[in-house]
Amino acid sequence: MALVLLPGLSNLIEDISEEKKLPPQVVEAALREALLKGYERYRRTLYLGVGEDPFDEEYFSNFDVALDLDEEGYRVLASKIIVDEVESEDHQIALAEVMQVADDAQSGDTVVLDVTPEKEDFGRMAAATTKQVLAQKLRDQQRRMIQEEFADLEDPVLTARVIRFERQSVIMAVSSGLGRPEVEAELPRRDQLPNDNYRANATFKVFLKEVSEVPRRGPQLFVSRANAGLVVYLFENEVPEIQEGSVRIVAVAREANPPSRSVGPRTKVAVDSIEREVDPVGACIGARGSRIQQVVNELRGEKIDVIRWSSDPGQYIANSLSPARVDVVRLVDPVGQHAHVLVPPDQLSLAIGREGQNVRLAARLTGWKIDIKNASEYDQASEDAVVAELIAQREQEEALQREAEERLAAEQAARAEEDARLRELYPLPEDEEEYGDETAEDVVMSEGEAADTSEVTPESSESAEDGAR
Incomplete structure (x- = not known):
């Protein structure tokens, strides 16, 4: 041809x-x-x-x-x-x-x-x-090349350029490195910052949130401006001590899209120092706030609280409520990670924050349930009674959960034992291969002979009946 x-x-x-x-x-x-x-x-x-x-x-x-x-x-x-x-x-x-x-x-x-x-x-x-x-x-x-190119990126933060708008999402152009072609990425509404101005060709730092493996018509890269990883990246690039390893970021709690418009975005960052002579908070803030200001500018004015991490839960909780001043932190239920924080009356609203944002972020940062209490009105005896009741209720729920798990494990063991018994009586094809030329009937017969080798004769049967009479 x-x-x-x-x-x-x-x-x-x-x-x-x-x-x-x-x-x-x-x-x-x-x-x-x-x-x-x-x-x-x-x-x-x-x-x-x-x-x-x-x-x-x-x-x-x-x-x-x-x-x-x-x-x-x-x-x-x-x-x-x-x-x-x-x-x-x-x-x-x-x-x-x-x-x-x-x-x-x-x-x-x-x-x-x-x-x-x-x-x-x-x-x-x-x-x-x-x-x-x-x-x-x-x-x-x-799709395959995008997955291979972006799935194993060491640096998950990219520079993105606004291309167009689709519904409530922003479609951006991103590149995995110098000389690499740009590909489209989607910035969903929930991952946008309220103070960002997404005009055409504007550039932003974005966090690579997901590389979709599901075939789809639109972009398969999903980026975020609200992810806490973006804050970590910005601090790592602005603070040399973090790059060197003398200062480390322990935890980040971020509320980039508060539930109410009257509350602005806010982030709490807990830092620790590997070397005693290095002040981790001062290193992140910089001289006259120069370092943290660069981070704030990139996040379009988002409030950032840098607090010092502590291995002492009470001290860590007190630090996390910054800028509020704390009198006492009572760890009323260490097992359940529940704490009462006593603050002066004039610090009560500051500790709670507008619509509870400050204490909410502190709880996320520390992993403790935090109750803010007025120090002048705190009745320790009544509060302890309430906590004791909550502890008893929690322990009861945990006991019921353990009983349910043990019951489930027992039922599974019984089913497994029954399955094994039935499999001996009625072997599967692969079981028959293990027995070789023996049939299932031969196996059952041999097991029965091992259990009872006596022969029942008519005479023995009649004797048994006479004995029963």
Whole structure:
């Protein structure tokens, strides 16, 4: 068969490669696969209205497409096995036929033949299939390359540029590194900052939140401006002591999108020093607040509290409520991580924060349930009684949970024992293989003989009945 010409094939591959940001060899592979699918469709259409389609899923596995970029065309090739008697013309070829052109041919050898159909025979349906498959394969390759490129990034924070808006999401262009092509990423509404101005071509630092593996029409990268990881990254880049390892960020609690518009975004960062002479809070704030101001500017004015971490839970909780002044921290239920914090009356609203934001962030930061109490009105005896009741209730719930788990474990053990017994009586096919030539009946009989080898005779049966009488 002659070469099927595709004028402008080389330019087509280059254009697709540039448009889709894919290597030329990837585009060539997708085109070959698409043409092969088109050939399959062409072969199947020959049976439309004539008979049943005889091809299964693996029928065309020995077919391939070869692209000729110099002459700008393609060929369909089939690998066929040489046999004495042909049963499938698409997979086999007669030895006598091959020996007409190759005297040394032998049965069992494989030959590659050109089976390209004429271009006018290829058909409109086959051409449409080729176009559809090519578009799908290119999308699949794009998704696969994006997953490989972004899934294992060491630095999850990227510089993003606003491209357009879709519903409530912002579509941004991001790149994994210098010289790498830009790809689209989606910034959902819940991951946006209320103070951001997402105008066209504006740039922002974003946190790579997810690389979707599910096929979808839109971007498969999801980025966030509200993720706590963005705060960690910004501090790491502004504070040399964090980069050197003398200061570490222990925990971050962030509320980038408060439930009410009257409350602004706020973050609490707990830091610790590896070296005694280094002040971790001062290092993060910087001279006259220069370092933390850079972070605040990138987050568009978000309030940030840098507090010192402590291994003492009471001290850590007191620090976490900054800027409020705390009198006493009572760890009323250390097991359940419940604390009462006593503050002066003039510090009560500051400790709680507007709509409870300050104490809410402190609780997230420390992992403790924190109750703010007025120190002048605190009745320790009554409060202890309430806490004791809560502890008793918690312990009762934990006991019920343990009982339920033990009951479930016992039921599972009983079912497993019953399954094992039934499997001995009625073995599965794989069990029969283990027994070799023995049948299940033989196994059961041998077990019964081991348990009771005595023979019951009519005389012994009558004696047993007389004894019973």
